[in-house]
Amino acid sequence: MSSAPILSAVPDVAVVPRHVAIIMDGNGRWAKHRHLPRLAGHKAGVEAVRRVTRAARAMGIEALTLYTFSSENWRRPAEEVGDLMGLLRLFIRSDLAELARENVRLRIIGDWRALAPDLVQLIEDAVMRTAGNTGPILAIALNYGAQAELAAAARRLAERGAAIDEAAIEAELDTADLPPLDLVVRTSGEQRLSNFLLWQSAYAELLFVDTLWPDFDADALADAIAVFGRRQRRYGGL
Structure with a gap:
């Protein structure tokens, strides 16, 4: 799909959010509806990642953060966790x-250094290879949990004896070098943040859509941006 139809679906490029985060939910249900194994849903989800990251670049989104693997996802069956890590390596x-x-x-947020050593090395090499790039940011949340992120930020400040206020905490977050979060989209119809970017979402617009993640595409992203453009962001004012 070319960038022209994508952009034409957005009412005003002046209101394209700088930073969009997506909770990519619904791979398993997508597979179940098709009587396929869960792995097939995760593979289709990777294809959706490719579509949406390309569309985000075409639309001029500065930063896209994807909730790829949460710190709670370790509770899933070991076989499924292994499949997810294998797909990450392949991607x-x-x-x-x-x-x-x-x-x-490429940016990675979360406790990703706790992953398998070969995967950590692969990620380090990938981050280093793109570190000098000056275009849009793709942030992947791996082994990420917002509560742990906040606790770690407060712990580092306390260890240094630093004053703890909003600015100090923000500077310690994994997302400190990203633009402020504008829009959080969650697919599959669930309506919760699931321990994702809790601090950063304080004044972000939230959008919950019924589309399962493997079916999410450039048009769906354009629709989300159109909804964002129609909202009034008052930040507590009038």
Whole structure:
């Protein structure tokens, strides 16, 4: 799909959010509806990641953060966790060249260094390869939990004996170098944040859509941006 139809679906590019975060939910249900194994849903979800990241670049979104693997996802069956990590390895190896070519800067948030050593090395190499890029940011949340992120930020400040206020905490968050969060989208009809970017979402617009993640595409992202553009953001004022 070309960028022209994508942009034409957005009412005013002046209100395109700088930073969009997506809770990618519904892979398992997508597979179940088709009488397929859950792995098939996760593979289809990776294809949705490719579609949406390309669309986000075409629309001029500065930062896209994807909730890829939460700290709670370890509770899933070991086989499924292994499948997810395998798909992550495959995505990095197959898509890194495109990200580098498109001037995308890859960022990882969460306790990703606790993952398998080979995956940690793969991620470090990918982040380093794109570190000098100056275009849009693709942030992947891996082994991420917002409550743990906040606790770690407060702990580092306390260890330094630093004053703890809003600005100090923000500077310690994994997202400190990202634009302020404008829009959070959750797919599959669930209406909760599930421990994702709790601090950052304080004044973000929230949008819950029924579309299962593997069916989410450029048009769905354009629709989300159109909804964002119609909202009035008062930040507590009038």
